[in-house]
Amino acid sequence: MGDLGLIAPEIILLIGGLFIFCLDLAYDPGVGKKSGLSYMALAALFLAAALVAVVLQLNISEISEVSQEPVPKIAFSMMTIDNFGSFIKVTIFAGMILTAIAGGRYMNRRSGNQGEFWTFFLMVSLAMSIAASANNLVLVYLAIEFLSITSYMLAGFLRDNRRSNEAGLKYFLYGSIASAVMLYGISLLYGATGSLYIHDIAAAFAEIMGDSSQVSGLAFAALPAMLLVLAGLGFKASLAPFYQWAPDTYDGSPTPVATYLSTASKTAAFAVLARFFVVGMASFEVNWVPVLAAFSIITMTMGNLAALRQHSVKRMLAYSSVAQAGYILMGLVAVTSASTSAMDGLNGVLLYLFAYLFTNVGAFLVVMALEETVNSTHINAYRGLIKRAPWLAVMFTVFLLSLTGIPATGGFLGKAFVFGAAIQRQYFWLAAIGVINAGIAAFYYLRVVRAMFFTEEEEEDQPLEVPMALQTSLLVCAVATIWIGVYPSPVIDWVSTASVQLLSVVP
């Protein structure tokens, strides 16, 4: 395979996006007819093709001539095609496919510009896929910015809807400030090390940290640069000081967009965070570990406390996804580069992201189903759901239990790994705060369960008509959530190979 073969998933997505765009220009469905569902099907097909292309790339690596060890392949010198990137891409594409299939009807009803929507949907996937394997800060910045700009458009896609408008503009203002701050940080890093390749930056830092006479000057530039870059990436992952946009944007934007923003987009941001901090900033571990730990604590506490007092389930899930980002970050704090144990923090991050993706996509799809049928996201709309739509209620319970972290669900596995990694690195206080937070979170998750099962609805019971496509996506999410929780060993093995390959390039 040449370099073009290595970026086949990205090429497929690009062709798909342009194809839908041209089709939309050339083809007029006629007055009063909408072609959104066919575009959605095309988008899902291209995403599935990209997923297959990524799976074919698993476990390719070449033997280095210098050390005779397997090293990850590099495409066009700026993209590392390793198992870590492939794992993230599989996660992202799976989430995007599930969202697309379930969201087709929702978007078709609300907007006329379907060709544009699905073009951007594929472009967002492309941007996340590039971000997952970028190893040069130019490409990292461009991918994050590509992801952001397309996401602004999708969040504000329902132009005539005041809430969607507002969500788009708020996301844009917060997002572009954060990315400009990140860019300034990158420019300082370029000045300090003379390169924008993450491995060159790592090597430059490692060399200078060894020579104590030069440490002070470089550390002087590296610390602010690190904080500035963290601001940009933390915004995308909705970490604590930069999360204010998240509840408003998730609440106001179309639900399929909120679904991928809270899952796939966050996954891509954590991939970049992991590559940047674990590989690029390896020599500054003493500096970034306390910073990230503080962010993790503030993120989960703020997210959980705000989620407690929400009455809209969509908004509650938005705050809960902020809190979940805090738990995931805890795994990143506890990464050990020399560890061979399966309980490593990086494994925890990847497992958590994988389980969280199916769980949270599922939860948002239930919200979408209720929006479609009773047109409300208020918790009162969920009262007595067990009588009106028993399967929906049961599946939502699975997702909420998984978000809480009850054993035999995917969420438990993720939490067990990140808390375990924190305890292994002897951050007992961090793990303790995490456990307390998980307890607080149980209150608001189980409040919804109580509303669904144990409260009577005032109005008469009418069975809800949930669209078939939505049901299929929901079922896949529920099965995956339970499967990860009950039979996790294949996922754990896969995650271990992914993180070993990322850690193998740490100088």
Next chain:
Amino acid sequence: MVPLSWYLMLAAFLFSCGLYGALGRRNAIAMLMGIELMLNAANINLVAFWRHGVGPMADLTGQVFAVLIIGLAAAEAAVGLALIIAVYRERRTIDVDELDLLAG
């Protein structure tokens, strides 16, 4: 040659002005202008670092990145202004304090 620190101070000053404008102003277009200033501060940094040879002079990393950012800033402004117009059409205001439909 003008010393590197002068450029860096200019860039830091521009960045601070931009950040102040982006966070302090309530008009969405003024915030957008602040953001553009921040991007340009980073551009000055990149080109100054390149000119003073932090890396090999033959690779144009700093210059190329700066050119990419100029293009990207245009794309960002286009999308941002489109969103601002969409909001203006609905509410006849672009004061961000009055965007309070989503809160809580």
